[in-house]
Amino acid sequence: MRLITEVAAEAGIDGQHLELYGKYKSKLSPSLWEELKNKPNGKLVLVTAVNPTPAGEGKTLTTIGLAQAMNAAGVKTVAALREPSLGPCLGMKGGATGGGKAQIVPADEINLHFTGDIHAVTTAHNLLSAMIDNHIFHGNALDLDPQRIMWKRVMDMNDRSLRSIVTGLGDGNGAVRESGFQITTASEIMAVLCLCDNLADLQKRLSRMLVGYNRQGEPVTAKEIGAVEAMTALLKEAVKPNLVQTLEGTPVIVHGGPFANIAHGCSSVIGTRYALKLAEVVVTEAGFGADLGAEKFMDIKCRQAGLAPAAAVLVVTAKSLKYNGGVRKDELYAANRAALLAGLSNMERHIENLGKFGVPVLVAINHFEGDSAAEIDEIREACRRLGVPAAVSKVWAQGSAGGLELAEALQKLLEQEDTGGFAPLYEDNADIPAKIHTLVREIYRGAEVAFSQAAKRSLAVIERLGLNGLQVCMAKTPYSFSDQPRLLGAPQGFTLGVRDITLSLGAGFAVVITGNIVTMPGLPARPAAEGLHLDEDGELQGLL
Known part of the structure; x- marks a missing residue:
């Protein structure tokens, strides 16, 4: 690794704007923005993917390799x-x-504690949780209804046993009520951190966050609880983007971490804006497949931040297509032309969907050892039929040298005349049910939406409070276009079930919970943690 001061200097960042976390990590000071804000923006490129499979598609890998x-x-x-x-x-x-x-x-440091941003979000969130219960304990001046408190607790860990809990048990420990935990990346605080313009905007968004309802059915916000100033103080460093590097010394701004299946799935607006001022091209990613991450990038992040992507790179692999064509994970290395051809429907659907946003598409074929030339040719031919360019990426094995074909194809795409065709999929003035139906029909290709009774009650509250102008953040399985994880390929004509709708007023969207999606994941039978250990030199081993 090079010293982060050297990486910053080559990116055009003066040392006075760095807040160092050791030799290889740094926060970027708000003073840098004052220096950069009047510079022209580079071009923004989104890296997205087909629906994820057990074999892995390599979306983050491709983002890093393409930047190199x-x-x-x-x-x-x-x-x-x-x-x-x-x-x-x-x-x-x-x-x-x-x-x-x-x-x-x-x-190892980036994957574990990094610069403490996620810890800060966790602490700020749980401070508000504690102050809500404390407010009720000390007289409940806001007349909060203990059965209608929407604000749960969070931790940055997968722990299914905490999804549903009861608080206040025992004498003198407050009101007994049902609650639960979410994973920190599902916290609305993570969403507002990633969507805010600066610390002042973060504080405004924190103030608007809904914590619950009083007994008259009126909303109660974090501002009324009195927690916002302290929460802002806890987040004052977390709002600053982080600068690190790739193995080849390419600068990378890493900031914010909402999941795309239960949140909006994009890195921070602040970090993206810094990057756009520093570079000719910014390569960013959005979580999971394009039906989730890319849609939320376009409809939520770009809409709120006034950004317009110049291109989208769709990552595919021969294995992911065969899996979507019906092949089991343990048979993906074997040639199977029929399954590959069947699975191409998943790629084709994502390409068509990205085109609905008016963004040109480049397909990145992430090459794995064992992929046959015939399989790669089939993918290229499918892209030719659809009129989109495709390039093979070998960045895992070769770094930047293995990404030059992809980089050349992207340059050609970016050199095309800019028609200014980007637009979000739905209009702001549509109501929430209409926005949901638009996503289900246009992106997922479902036929109908079935709202549960809980979801209908939530829609009635949204209507009563005049909140139909909110954007929509779909909480949906990443493995299928539908809400059924095992419905692979390119299903259509299905009915998508909406269990409930929650309000993230600080983030500016309604979270639509579908199928069996949960906001607190569980651990697998053999957690990755079992493979972690420190060697004799104190170096972390076993990090997947």
């Missing part, structure tokens, strides 16, 4: 990524810093 390759090709490029969460890192997924020769470093 663009720099190697002479285009000043910065990557903008989300911060990894300890929950999946120690659970099923492992780390989220790329792999092979396309990694961000120091990977």
Whole structure:
């Protein structure tokens, strides 16, 4: 690793704007924004993917490798990524810093505690939780209804046993009520951290957050609880973006970490804006498949921040297509042309969907050892039929050298005349049910939406409070276009079930909970944590 001061200097960042966390990590000071804000923006490129499969698609890997390759090709490029969460890192997924020769470093520190941003979000969230219960204990001047408190507690860990809890048990311990835990990345505080413009805007958004309802059915906010000033103080460092590097010294801004299946799935607006001022091209990613991450990137992040992506890169693999064509995980290495052709429907659906936002698409074929030339040719031919460019990426094995074909294809795409065609999918003035129906029909290709009684009650509250102008954040399985994880490929004509709708007034969206999605994941039978250990030199081993 190079010293982060050297990486910053090459990116055009003076040392006075760095707040160092050791030799290889730094926060970026708000003073840097004052220096950069009047500079022109670079071009924003989103990396997304087909629906995720057990074999892994390599979306973060491709983002990192493409940024390295663009720099190697002479285009000043910065990557903008989300911060990894300890929950999946120690659970099923492992780390989220790329792999092979396309990694961000120091990977162990970034994947574990990093600069403490997620800890700060956890603490600020739980402070508000404690102050809500304390308010009720000391007389409940706001007349909060203990049965209608929406604000739960959070921790950055996968722990299914905490999804539903009872608080206040025992003498003198407050009102007994049902509650629960979410994973920190599902906290609305994480969402507002990633959508705010600056610390002042963060504080305004924190003030608007809904914590529950009083006995008259009126909303109660965090501002009324009196927690906002202290929460802002806890988050004052977390709001600053983090600067790290790739294995090849490419600068990477890593900031914020909402999941895309239960939150909006994009790194921070602040970090993206810094990157756009520092580079000719910014390569960023959005979580899971394009039906979740890319849709929320376009409809939520870009809409709120006034951003317009210049291109989208869709990551596919031969294995992911065969899996979507019906092949089991343990048989994905074997050639299976019929399954590959069947699974192409998933890629084609994502390409069509991205086109609905008016964004040009490039397909990145992430190459795995064992992929046959015939399989790669089939994917290329499918892209030719759809009129989209495709390029093979070998960044895991070769770093920037393995991404030059992809970088060249992206440069050609970006050189095309800018028609200014980007637009979010739905209009702000549509009501919440209409927005949900638009997403279900246009992106998922379902036929109908079935609202539960709880969801209908939530819609009635939204209507009564005049909140139909909120955007929609779908909490949905990432594994299928539908709300049924095992319905692979490109299903259509299904009915999508909405269990409930919660309000994130600070973030500016309504969270639509579908199918069996949960906001507190559980650990697998063999958690990734079992493989972690420190070697004799104190170095972390076993990080996936």
